Amino acid sequence: MPKAKYDEIYTDLKQTIEAGSYAYGSLLPSENTLITRYDCSRNTIRRALAGLVEDGYIQPIHGKGVRVIYQPAERTSFTVGGIESFQESAQRNKLQIVTKVIQFSVIPADEQLAKRSGFPLGEEVYYIQRVRFLDGKPLILDTNIFLKALVPGLTAEIAERSIYTYIEKELGMQIVTSKRTITVEHASAQDEQLLDLEDYNCLAVVSSQTFNSDGVMFEYTQSRHQPDYFSFHDTATRKKG
């Protein structure tokens, strides 16, 4: 529900760019034009544009205009060798992601866990391991660790479906910030046992800390991906200074 005006403008411009109305390499209408078009202040327009800069859709050029640098997916094979992300592939092929719970327990955070996750030592946490299947193939091994105090009432049945739906819809907690680290690691015995690694001897590993709207970290997750179904996109803009 984008109720904020800058957010509506942001979404509208984004969709317009994606629709191809502003071609790659061309200039957007000037800020003054957009101000009259959207009937708002300059700050509001600039805020909407800032969002598109973050997304890697546009790049403002001082004194000149705002260049569109968004490229539709077909034109760039940034989907290297036809690789798509797990979600993309699942959505495109309309395949259900099947989840199997391997472990579900409540434990206090020991020293190793506290160090790895950032949770306080001794805090009670849910320790959950799940395997994600796509098209019948086991491709992702998730290890989720939730602060029990902030995510009460979790069950293996919920973990079988969607923990995030439960957290957001049932508990009404919002996920705001997520810090992630991507590494590539050797496949462990457990990886080989649970996943279909084919001839890979390593995996893409995404470790993440998740914070709620109160700024409290309530989750630490490690996702171990079979390489074929992993791809991560990012846009960086240089900071001055």
Next chain:
Amino acid sequence: MPKAKYDEIYTDLKQTIEAGSYAYGSLLPSENTLITRYDCSRNTIRRALAGLVEDGYIQPIHGKGVRVIYQPAERTSFTVGGIESFQESAQRNKLQIVTKVIQFSVIPADEQLAKRSGFPLGEEVYYIQRVRFLDGKPLILDTNIFLKALVPGLTAEIAERSIYTYIEKELGMQIVTSKRTITVEHASAQDEQLLDLEDYNCLAVVSSQTFNSDGVMFEYTQSRHQPDYFSFHDTATRKKG
């Protein structure tokens, strides 16, 4: 040279947080306090804070305050298993990164290259392959493709040192936006021949497009990393809508 006021405040707050003056989990001084402290307007403070939000340093809580969610490197082993990035490791150990040029040529972009890089078909480009050594070990295979029209005068000697220094200092061109994709791929025969992969049969691959201050893409690069020396950090904040 941070001449902008919001950037100075941003940098000052960042350093203050890194120094530990505002502890993880605590609240920052209120915006009004910061306004008087830095003698500036509310917009300027909010802009500085926005930068810290992007960096994953803070998270504002409506009606309550701004929570510090920055954790010093020691407290979280997000440097999983002691892994650091190539640059971090090189800097910390004060090791020189040695670069060896494998290939240096000028070619027109063929169809495959055009599709992979996003360059126009037929454009003349520099095609450069380099191996990066750290502590004597060959760990990264870089393939750089530069638009010849925008990066004139490139030589193998420059590639042996730093292409970016040449681009920024000599040509005076600024790198502004960088779009990256991270995947994990099987090691090719060339990877195995040129790099010290030990027993890994795959690598971390970073593909990136780089845009200058004119919003024109002038570089496409693929970096193939030996897994031990690859780690990528990222902070995401949920957008509304």
Next chain:
DNA sequence: GCCGATTTGTCCGTATGTATC
């Protein structure tokens, strides 16, 4: 090279809304 028009970049002050306590 200069000048003026256009366009983006920075900064300020103010008002109002909304969430927390």
Next chain:
DNA sequence: CGATACATACGGACAAATCGG
């Protein structure tokens, strides 16, 4: 309910970069 704190939005002013005449 009131005080505090963050969120959104408006309008204005000046600086800096670009471009055309």
